[in-house]
Amino acid sequence: MENAVRGDVGLRIDLERPRSGDGAGRESTSTDVLRIRYATDVYTAPTVERIARRLERILLTVEEDPEIRVGDIDLLDAAERTALAPATGPPPVTERLLPEILTDAALRTPAATAVSCGETRIDYRELDERSNRLARMLVERGAGPERFVAIGMARSVDSIVSIWAVAKTGAAFVPVDPAYPPVRIEYMLRDCGAVLGLTTTGERSLLPGTVPWTAVDDPEVVTETTRYTGSPVTDTDRCAPARSDQPAYLIYTSGSTGQPKGVVVTHGGLSNLVAHTRTLADHDARVWHGTSPSFDLAVLELLVAFGSAAHLVIGPPDASAGDDLAHALRAERITHFCTTPAVLATIDPAVPEDLSFVSVGGEDCPAWLVPAWLVEKWAPGRRMVNGYGPSEITVQMASEDLVPGRPVTAGTLGPGFRSVVLDTRLNPVPPGPASRIASTSRRRPLLRRPACSMC
Structure with missing residues (x-):
């Protein structure tokens, strides 16, 4: 040489x-x-x-x-094969159901603010008790393990209460953004076979009658929920026992390669993801919730906040990018922000002065952005992380702290993951060549597509 x-x-x-x-x-x-x-x-x-x-x-x-x-x-020597086929993350943590993860936050800091949306805010005790009452009503209406419940509403305190309530019934929640085209909403609802849906009085007209809808802010519904106890919901209250191999939520892909595909995510991988998010935030964090509820980055926002018993701040619909978003982050004193590289590139990093943590994911981190803009402008003075992973392995499987001048990679595997990098013939390859990643975690096939996989 x-x-x-x-x-x-x-x-x-x-x-x-x-x-x-x-x-x-x-x-x-x-x-x-x-x-x-x-x-x-x-x-x-x-x-x-x-x-x-x-x-x-x-x-x-x-x-x-x-x-x-x-x-x-075979390009790998014996040492490389041992280390890379497969590569492994830290040992998995004890599995917990989504409702257990959520209620743990209420047990830790019951009086702390859980969610705020403009002038409306509720603490963890109220969020826990309201969702317990709603969950009991939903059980009587057919919600339970191995069933899907649509949540057809934009980001709001009601949407968060609804997610908690559906989780406590043992059912899987299906986020449906009312701003989506009616044809897409109709397809999602028919495809998932939801037994019922939750919405608000103001959004009900935007949704088809494919499922029986309950408007959670309807005065009659609010009055009805008060007759239920706010005590913890257990298997004795559910129509069947809840288990970690059952669906926790169902998220639909963008449909860029055809019809949107329903990704069934079980409870099994959530504890490992929360073990990771707890390294990103503590209970003093103010976490921005600004992603469309039908995008699984929104699930990451929720778990970063609730996994650490932190404060989830719901962003207004008009603060989606640029100066509007930057000033909203500043006004709400946001400390933790999860977004896509494209959105982050529209924001002046000097405006949200309380921001101490930024996570980018949900799309490729373009090479033309990484050294010249995103990392050099955003990493100094705060922690910046790139997350990687398809929807079906519980939001993300790996992450990496971004440092100016350092190449962006898929990063380090999270707890409980095993991964191998394959060539086009599905043979393990060393670092460098063009390849695809195959990973293992607790998951199910795509909804109604048992032979298909996204990774």
Whole structure:
């Protein structure tokens, strides 16, 4: 291996055969030489050494079996295979159901503010008791384990109470953004087969009559819920026992490759995700809830807040990006903000002065944004994290702290995850080549598509 002249070709690989003889009449017995020249401002010596070892492995394999397909050559040595096939995260934590995760926050800080939306705010005790009463009413109306309940409302205190209530029945909640096109809403409701739906009086007209709707702010419904006790909901109150392998929520994909697909997420992976989110926030955090409820980034917002018994601040619908969002974050003294790279790029980082933590995810972190804008502008003075993972493995499987000048990767696996990076033939590959990630966690197939997977 040789260092190339700065500004020369970044990496050049040659297979050279030494000249015959040494000029003194003696024949050379040297074998062919693999010579690599590289630019030190582009490649490091350890990186080039790894390239050399893999090239040597390829050449020796071909020499031994000239008929082998190039794609079938194993690029990993024994040590790499042990470390990477599969890579593993920290040990999984004890499984808990979603309602147990939520009520744990109410037990820890009952008098602390749980949710606020403009001038409306409720503490954890009120959120817990209101959702217990609503849950008991929903059980009588058919909600329970292995059943789906649609929540057709925009972000609000009522939507959060409804999510808590559905979780406590053992049913899986299906977030339906009323702002979606009617055709999409109709498809989602028919596809999921929800036994009932929750909405508000102001949003009921935006929703089709595909499921029986209950407007949770209807005075008659509010009066009806008061006849139920606010004590904790247990399996004795449910129509069947709740288990960790049952659905916790159902989220639909964007439909960019066809019809939206229903991703069934069980309770099993939630505890591992919360174990991670607790490293991001504590009970003093003010967490922004500004994502569409039908986007699973909204689930991350909820778990960052409720997993640490923190304060969830619901953003107004007109503060979705740019200056409106920046000033809303500042006015609400937001400390924790989960968003997409595209939205973050529209905000002046100097405006939300209380922001101490930013997580980006939900889409690729574009190379043209990372060093020049997102990381260099946002990471200094605060913690910035990139999260990676498809919806079906409970929001995200890995994350990485972002540092200016450092490449963005998928990051470190979260608790309970095993992952292997595969080539197009689904063979394990070393770091570097174009590849796809296959992971294992507690999950179910896509709804009504048992043979399909998203990763």
